[in-house]
Amino acid sequence: MLALDTQKEIAQLLSRYPIKRNALLPILHVVQKGNEGYLTPELLEEVAGICEVSQTHVEGVISFYTMYKLEKPGKFHLQVCTCVPCCLVGGEELLEHVEQQLDTHAGHTADDGVFSVEEVECLGACSYAPAVIINEDYHEQMNPEKLDRLMDELRTQGQAHA
Amino acid sequence: MLEETLILFRNIRNPDYDKSLKGYKKAGGLKALKQALEMQPDEIVQLTKDSGLRGRGGAGFPTGLKWSFMAKDTGKPTYLVCNADESEPGTCKDRELMLHDPHQFLEGMMISCLAIGCRHGYIYVRGEYWPSIKSLNAALQELYDDGILGKKLLGKGPKLDLTVHPGAGAYICGEETALLDSIEGKRGHPRVKPPFPAVSGFNACPTTVNNVETLTCLPFIVNEGAEAFKAFGPENNAGPHLISLSGHVNKPGVYEVRLDANLKDIIYDFGGGIPNGKQLKGVIPGGASSSVLTADEIDVTYSFDALAQAGTMMGSAAIMVFDEDTDVVKLLHRIVRFFSHESCGQCTPCREGTHWARMIIRDFLNGNGNEHKLKRLHRVGGNMMGTTVCALGDACGMPIQSFTTKFADEFRDVQALAA
């Protein structure tokens, strides 16, 4: 069962579209957010029911877009951009640095479950490259030192909450 | 010394600007909307035609003309969908407008809805742009609370609703018909045209898709008139526009310029030149899909037409600068990797071509290139141009063909070095 808050948000979303299927993408975002950042087969089934589409349709949609996750991400999910402008000013080196620091590879969650890392295409922040998104926030003109400091802070936060 | 034009960025460049509805009104906002409400829809369309406004999303199509194609009297609702997908590598201008002056953009969108008789407009924002989505939603809430949006626009006009719709990470959804599939709740696959969206768009209803910056030009055009807008550029290239400057420049950033600025001045005056005293090697002038320019080709007017004449394009006005130390083979590999990742897979020349091109470039990087492969790479690039459902094929073909022509020697050098 979806949490009451999530249900309310979904009802709100549905009211903004002519047909229920139109609200599929925003609904998936809301449901994913309400479930620690990932979707499960049960949730997909529920969303399919709400949007009046087949579960196969929902699965097809999930696999097309990069932002829907079927595995639980870290408490802090890092998207490191290595697209053209970021690459020109150190995006790849930044990704390598993060992978080393966390002893993991892009596409994985580090052992402690605090961080997960993903290599992504352009984030639309190219004039402020290299760019990294952590959960929903942009961090720009990054370099290894700045990112280390930020991650230290987050790690402390993450452990305090755990 | 090139100076910034301040039309779209008038408020943004004011350090004391308060971006709330109150602040926007204080800065003279919503005057244009009030005026537009007194006009007939056709008059707004005509004014926009007269202003010479061309789309800022990439194709430069005349906006007023596009609006005039909307199918009439179909008995179906009409839609305006704003393209805020902003995912062409190098481009980050629309987000400035959405983050720092959302009301100016929304006023433009409301005026445009009046022009095409839209009663519920959607803003398709790329999913990663949560900060922009929050900024827009907060601004929309203010408009509803103030009775500007809703049952009666400004308390006396037609019903108008606006909804922000988040995407979910897919470059191809920036292509307008893929965007429509996506907002309908499907995978984002570009559609075969015709029918064009103006006849059959969102949920098969007449629809116009316009870019954020395009719509943001409307308040100025309504307030100051078509001639005033035209004055910001040469014939057929009206108005100021936003450029996203990135890569090897001292001052990367988003700047507003007239459409008759020189590309070289943009790089050296706004960008402050190349860092560390290095020499310029080349410039990708209009997003990753535009043909590259070498250092001695940058003395060109930065307008739609002048760039087209120079064999490239303005595209989304994303200028990516690279210095003498840049490995162009690696750079092209990075560009092609992007397109191969983002191909939706519907058309063989694009799905296979982007992959093969990437494999051939990788051969060069691994020391397995040769003259034969260079020719083949060039040919593969050509084969995906004009043979696909959407322009992504061309978008990948252009950099391939221009890099292999203009920097052919560097491909040979990589080879010599590896041998």
Ligand SMILES: Cc1cc2nc3c(=O)[nH]c(=O)nc-3n(C[C@H](O)[C@H](O)[C@H](O)COP(=O)(O)O)c2cc1C
């Ligand atoms: C592969 C591809 C990607 C595109 N991405 C975008 C984009 O991110 N933003 C955008 O506004 N237009 C993009 N476009 C252009 C749109 O298809 C469309 O022309 C534009 O949104 C129309 O708005 P305009 O007339 O105001 O420019 C893209 C086109 C193609 C072929």
Ligand code: SF4
């Ligand atoms: S050109 Fe590429 S992205 Fe466009 S429809 Fe064909 S396969 Fe899809």
Ligand code: FES
């Ligand atoms: S290339 Fe990294 S944000 Fe655009």
